[in-house]
Amino acid sequence: MPTFFDENLTTSVTPTDAGLVALGQRGFDYVGDTTAMTSNYASILTLASTQFSSLSSLNSSFTPNAANFYALTIPANVTLYGPFTGFRLASGKVMAYKAG
């Protein structure tokens, strides 16, 4: 999957950068298959009806409510607000915006 990354924002996030991260200017991963993705993501935007099979956060204690969340078909154009550290799709297409 293509990865787009702003080389000017490769260092740690400063307060000045924080707004850029929120706007997705750290770059993004486009994912349209079931490849396991591992990175720091600020948010995930669905581009088509999407189901997740895994989703993880910075704090590993926080795991999705599997019975509800993984069964949910999320329509296109919904933003899931992170931060996330990884995910895998069961189906669909997403744009995952990098946090750093």
Place this chain on the structure above:
Amino acid sequence: MDSIRNPFFASAVATVDRVLAAQVTSIFSTQILNNLKPSDIGAVPGVNPQGQLQVFVSSTTDLNLLGAVGTKVDLFTVPAGYRFFSDQFAITFTSVTQSGVMSGVTQPAVRVIKNNSNAAANQISNEIDLSDAGQVVQLLNKYWRTGGAVGGTTSTTGKATATEGEVLSAYITTAISAAGTNKYTVLTAKCFLAGWLIPV
């Protein structure tokens, strides 16, 4: 210090835990949310530093789009201690059966309303007009020709907030025309609502 200092946040999470179990899908386990520490804020998906919780609601029964104006499915009751801000409303066709190719018929329109009223003050989402630009007619014709495949989605943005205790429903605001009804035997949709629960 291992406890949440913001009293709104602590009490609201406990309330939401009970509501979410029955009606709403949050991104992460609501039981775990009860154990949030201050250091977790900013590291927990779907919860912002103000203690606002992103939620997704999916109707447990499908909306019958062949129904008259006022046909609805309930989605969600805003829990005590919160107001709800609507982000997005979407419907996905779950079952479509036609007796012929569609053309020139009036399709239904749906929006989210609260408290069983479509008055302007009670409209939570913008309206999804299924006749918009003829796209849905094209979509349904494709389904019919391909054996009734389903899954097409159309959506709109949120519009207003609801306060605690108010019941939100997906509601048919324009009924399908008689000509259209004659061409369908089944037309149902799953309703999806995304938004934020905001502590009050």
